[in-house]
Amino acid sequence: MPPQHALPASLSLKDHLPTAELMGAGDIYFNDVTLDSRECRPKTLFVAAPGRHGHGSQFLGEAISRGAVGVVTSQILPNCPLPQCLVANPRAAYAYLSQSLYGHPASRLRMMGVTGTNGKTTVSWMTRALMAKSGHRTGLLGTVEYFDGYRAEPSVLTTPDAKLMAFWQHRMVSRGTTHLAMELSSHALDQSRAAALPLDCAIVTNITHDHLDYHGDFARYREAKARILDLVKPGGTIALHINDPGAASLVSLVPAECRLIRYGVNVDAELSAQILSESLSGTTFRVQYQGQVMQMKLRILGRHNIENALAALAAGLAWKVPFLSMAEALEEFRPVPGRMERCTWGEPFDIFVDYAHTPDALSRALCSLRGLTRGRLICVFGAGGDRDATKRPLLGRAASQADVAIVTSDNPRSEDPDKIIQQICDGVPAQQVEVVIEVDRKLAIQYAIEQALPGDMILIAGKGHENEQIIGASHLPFDDRRVVRELLESRAKDVLNRLSPAETFSANSYTASGYSDANPATSPLGMALQTDAILPDLAVVETDSLQRVSA
Incomplete structure (x- = not known):
């Protein structure tokens, strides 16, 4: 449960859901909202929403006993002593009310949302990096971490619950963060966690086989992914990866009032790339967009990461970030933890x-x-x-x-x-x-x-x-x-133990001044230790995942 919000003693439900139908009272005044009956306390508004294995109304008794002041539901609950608020989609109502609790922080952020079976995390991290490079403090909500522009914490879910999302957005706004890159999972889209978000840019990386245990079949999985298009505000940008049949199939669903950027590798698209060379040190590629051509380099491997880079570039273009700045940011970009x-x-x-x-x-x-x-x-x-x-x-x-x-x-x-x-x-x-x-x-x-x-x-x-x-x-x-x-x-220690004393001394020799570029940190075998980090302890192996984000 997120920390308590600092708001007036109570909010008017009628003010914040003016089209909802109220039963049993002219209005309901509340100071918290929850989907979980266990979190109810006096003046909490309980949202009885359908779930995978039941309905929130099954826990209405517990909500009442804990002090709930009213219930939001999609159907009349008989014998309910609390005032009821009838809405078509309780989970969407919960998302809007969560924004109300925190002063509507989403309306004060420029937001990019990315969905797809694969690539969401890398695209969001790349977007944060290129926005930071151009001087925009950018928050992040995703699989690995939640980041408010200054401080990161391990994530709970790829896309947080609507109230936790509003809390983090409030935290971003209060710290001067202006932009947000966030991952939107198919579960989150299906459950309307992001229903209250006005996106500047939506990206669909791909739609392939996953989560059919939840969605039932591929058609419903695709339908859930497509819901991201409904979150883009008029005049916003939608970027679709047309190398992927699933993402490309959404082209016909793009609202007329939105700008479409199709992107891909070796394809005829608004934003395209051609791979020039690949090695263990990275990939060099040429990007084309509206007559502009620029050569870029990425230090991480894989054609799929070139596709991810194009998606991040699309977000930057939506926010009018200069191409040169984005190219520099991508060249400096380090791998996301646990991604190649x-x-x-x-x-x-x-x-x-x-x-x-x-x-x-x-x-x-x-x-x-x-x-x-x-x-x-x-x-x-x-x-x-x-x-x-x-x-x-x-x-x-x-x-x-x-x-x-x-x-x-x-x-x-x-x-x-x-x-x-x-x-x-x-x-x-x-x-x-x-x-x-x-x-x-x-x-x-x-x-x-x-x-x-x-x-x-x-x-x-x-x-x-x-x-x-x-x-x-x-x-x-x-x-x-x-x-x-x-x-x-x-x-390494096993091999070292098998060396003679003379060989051991040779393998571990270094100058009195310590390690430098001319005399790199070495393993016990005298082999170069590959890392981008300063090593305070040579017993610790660092990997090349260090991601620096400017404050």
Whole structure:
């Protein structure tokens, strides 16, 4: 529950939902609103909304006992002693009332919302970076963190609950933040969490297979994604990725009063890119927009990240950010934590940690690395339990692009990990890829590292930035990047212990003045430690995910 808002003692429901029908009272005065009956206290307005497994009206008794002053509902509740407010969509009403509680902060922010099966986090982080580069303090709400322009905190959901969203927007406005880049999940759009947001720009990165356990089928999933178009205010911008059939299918739904920017790689579109070169140091590409042509460089890998960069550029164009400023921001951009994050300690092979947990994302990640791999491509991955089971064999099929597929646990939750793994393996084409099964995720990562040869690449997919693994009801500390670090440390120490004293001294020599560009930080084997951070402790392996956002 967000901290208490600083507002007058009570608000008039009639003033804030003037078209709603009131029963049992001429008006309802309240000082808080909630969907959760457990949060009710005196003068709280309880919103009885439908859910996946029931209806909020089932908890009306608890709301009354805790002091609720009225109830917002879509249907008359018989025998209810509280005044009732009838609305067509209780969740949308909750979003509007949440904005009222915090003084309508969304109306004082310039906002970009991005939805899509994959790419939302990278697009929002890129947008924040290019806006900061051009001097605009920009907040962020998304999968990894919530950021008010000064301070970041770990996120709760990809798209926060409407009241928590309003709280963070209020916090941004109070600190002088002017812009907001936010991720809008299909769940959030379906549940009207963002119903009160007037977006300047909406972006759809792609619509591929995911969350069918929630939406039921692909058509309803697409329909949920399409709802972002309804949030764009007249004169706003809608950017659709036309390389993706799902996103491109929304072109006909774009409101006439909105500006459409179609974007893609090697396509005829308003905003397009052509990849010029790719390497482990990044990708160089040429961007074209309305006769302007500019060469840009991105330090992160993958064609899909060029597509993400185009989406961020579309947001910048909506806010009239100069092209040169955006190009400079993208060249300085560092990987989002757990998104194609390179974790190395001078090994003769490369290791990447990525959040890819959908068939399309895994396929794209492997395809990106395949073109840069001199040796074998090894993939460690799994699938989440209590989630869309239909994508599991599709993940197996996507992993067949690797030379070695190590199938392991992701977050099995209440399901049997062996059963999940078998469903994944059912989709792996016979004899197309070497398959190894290891239920223990740490042992699976260890096996990949032990088997890697010079020139190989390892992709550890599915969890990315996550720092826990959910097994049954237990939330256990687990971070793929930390596990890699610990295994590489152990590997280096084992080798060091086998060296003679003279070799050990040579491997660890350094000048009295410390480490410098001429004398870089080294591992116990004398190998260059790849990092963009200052290392206060050489026992700690840093990765290249440090993201600097100007205040």
